[in-house]
Amino acid sequence: MLKSTKEKRAGIDPMNIFARNKNVSAPVKSLLSVNIFKKLPAFPMQIELSVQNEVLVVVGPSGAGKTTLLQCLSGLQKPHQGEIVLNGRVLFSSTARVNLPPRHRNVGYVFQDYALFPHMTVEQNAAYGMKGNRRKSLKLQEVLEMLQIAHLAHRYPGQISGGERQRTALARALLADPELLLLDEPLSALDYETRYKIRKELKSLQRHWGIPFILVTHDLEEAAFLGDRVMRMEKGRVVGWGIPDDIMYRHANPGGRCPSPYPQ
Amino acid sequence: MFAPEVAVPLLLSLRVAGLAVLFVFLAGVPVARLMAGRDFPGKDAVEALLTLPLVLPPTVVGFGLLFLFGKHGPLGRLLENLWGVSVIFNWWGAVVASTVVAFPLLYQAVRASFQAIDRNIENAARTLGASEWRVFQTISLPLAWPGLVAGIVMAFARALGEFGATLMVAGNIPGRTQTAPLAIYAATESGDNRTALVLVVLMTLLSFIVIFWVNRWSKHRLKRWTLDDEMFNSTARPGCLTCSNQPRKRGQGSTP
Numbered sequence: 001m002l003k004s005t006k007e008k009r010a011g012i013d014p015m016n017i018f019a020r021n022k023n024v025s026a027p028v029k030s031l032l033s034v035n036i037f038k039k040l041p042a043f044p045m046q047i048e049l050s051v052q053n054e055v056l057v058v059v060g061p062s063g064a065g066k067t068t069l070l071q072c073l074s075g076l077q078k079p080h081q082g083e084i085v086l087n088g089r090v091l092f093s094s095t096a097r098v099n100l101p102p103r104h105r106n107v108g109y110v111f112q113d114y115a116l117f118p119h120m121t122v123e124q125n126a127a128y129g130m131k132g133n134r135r136k137s138l139k140l141q142e143v144l145e146m147l148q149i150a151h152l153a154h155r156y157p158g159q160i161s162g163g164e165r166q167r168t169a170l171a172r173a174l175l176a177d178p179e180l181l182l183l184d185e186p187l188s189a190l191d192y193e194t195r196y197k198i199r200k201e202l203k204s205l206q207r208h209w210g211i212p213f214i215l216v217t218h219d220l221e222e223a224a225f226l227g228d229r230v231m232r233m234e235k236g237r238v239v240g241w242g243i244p245d246d247i248m249y250r251h252a253n254p255g256g257r258c259p260s261p262y263p264q
Numbered sequence: 265m266f267a268p269e270v271a272v273p274l275l276l277s278l279r280v281a282g283l284a285v286l287f288v289f290l291a292g293v294p295v296a297r298l299m300a301g302r303d304f305p306g307k308d309a310v311e312a313l314l315t316l317p318l319v320l321p322p323t324v325v326g327f328g329l330l331f332l333f334g335k336h337g338p339l340g341r342l343l344e345n346l347w348g349v350s351v352i353f354n355w356w357g358a359v360v361a362s363t364v365v366a367f368p369l370l371y372q373a374v375r376a377s378f379q380a381i382d383r384n385i386e387n388a389a390r391t392l393g394a395s396e397w398r399v400f401q402t403i404s405l406p407l408a409w410p411g412l413v414a415g416i417v418m419a420f421a422r423a424l425g426e427f428g429a430t431l432m433v434a435g436n437i438p439g440r441t442q443t444a445p446l447a448i449y450a451a452t453e454s455g456d457n458r459t460a461l462v463l464v465v466l467m468t469l470l471s472f473i474v475i476f477w478v479n480r481w482s483k484h485r486l487k488r489w490t491l492d493d494e495m496f497n498s499t500a501r502p503g504c505l506t507c508s509n510q511p512r513k514r515g516q517g518s519t520p
Contacts, residue, residue, distance in 0.1 A: 103395060107391060111384050
């Protein structure tokens with residue numbers, strides 16, 4: 001009862017969302033739970049979701065609020081109401097008046113255009129968020145090698161290719177030891193071949209690292225390949241959940257009947 | 265050539281301009297940072313106020329400073345009471361006048377380069393755990409550096425050439441407040457064209473060297489981490505300490 005009044009106050013109708021996602025989204029133990037409301041110029045954004053140790057892909061048309069959602073999770077934007085909890089830590093809560101700044105959230109963010117520091121080398125970029133000095137160089141070397149950019153350590157971002165910049169941005173985000181990694185259209189600026197290669201690596205990277213990834217994309221094929229679950233957003237709302245097969249099915253059979261609750 | 269009537273005003277000018285630039289830098293960078301940030305009510309008015317000394321006639325600035333720092337002016341009385349000093353009719357007056365007149369030049373350049381920084385780059389640093397001070401120190405300041413250097417040079421040049429406000433606030437006392445521009449004026453008036461010419465040549469040369477060096481330096485530094493391989497290679501000069509260890513492709517444009 002208490003919970004429902006809280007939700008009502010937050011302007012969220014829980015029935016609306018549970019009715020749609022109960023089939024696929026019933027997490028046993030969620031690492032991240034989000035329930036936020038934010039007024040945007042064109043429409044109100046209202047999101048409820050929980051993420052486990054998995055890749056959650058967020059799809060939807062441009063302007064659906066996907067990037068806003070990521071920015072709310074990372075603390076770069078502030079929701080008006082609701083709650084964000086990561087591994088038991090409250091990152092944001094309108095009722096408890098908590099709004100941790102980005103630097104205390106421990107949430108990694110890979111920007112669409114990578115936002116690398118142009119005046120620092122690949123190595124300096126990657127090490128920027130590292131904490132502590134013990135075994136720092138060892139870990140740095142290990143991650144650079146894993147992402148195959150160790151040989152570029154002393155180059156500047158302006159001197160490497162798009163794919164290499166992407167790997168540098170990934171290394172930088174991961175080396176800060178985040179508890180959650182957000183990726184905003186990480187592959188959209190890459191050519192087809194690099195895109196194909198990196199998306200395979202992304203998936204194994206998540207398995208290896210063991211933290212939830214939330215990835216935004218326009219590309220349904222990419223969503224199907226990368227996502228353990230796929231969430232579709234339209235005008236600031238979750239309009240459907242799916243597993244990758246549904247997405248591909250609907251992609252291939254527009255207008256066909258869908259075996260999952262993925263909406264029309 | 266370096267007779268006292270040339271050397272003294274020249275050295276005084278350099279000292280005044282150097283100190284003025286230091287003050288302009290210390291005040292201009294934080295103010296530019298603030299003004300490049302978010303909007304607040306009355307921001308446009310503050311902006312106009314900060315740029316005003318650039319467009320006002322120097323005599324208006326001089327009059328204003330005399331009023332503020334004069335015996336009965338608010339700042340003048342404050343300085344008198346606190347330390348028993350006055351800036352009127354001594355060389356500190358020249359420093360104050362140069363500082364005020366040169367401030368908008370540095371401020372404008374630095375604010376523009378702070379504003380040109382991609383917000384996401386600073387945001388990326390924040391998500392990596394950096395405090396606001398660390399973001400400023402390691403990201404914003406280095407990225408705004410070329411604009412900052414340009415601002416410093418322009419402010420220095422302006423301070424070096426300051427005449428009107430200095431004349432009103434510090435006066436034209438040979439050996440004490442007579443800076444190079446004032447000395448040129450005084451020498452010309454008294455028919456000492458030789459001294460005036462030497463000072464003119466030296467001032468021109470000095471200004472030219474400073475601007476030339478800074479332009480070259482900032483271009484070179486920028487290219488070091490620039491985006492375009494070709495652009496980068498075309499500026500890699502043989503025998504240059506900072507680029508000699510960088511790869512050079514296809515040998516194109518390797519000769520300056």
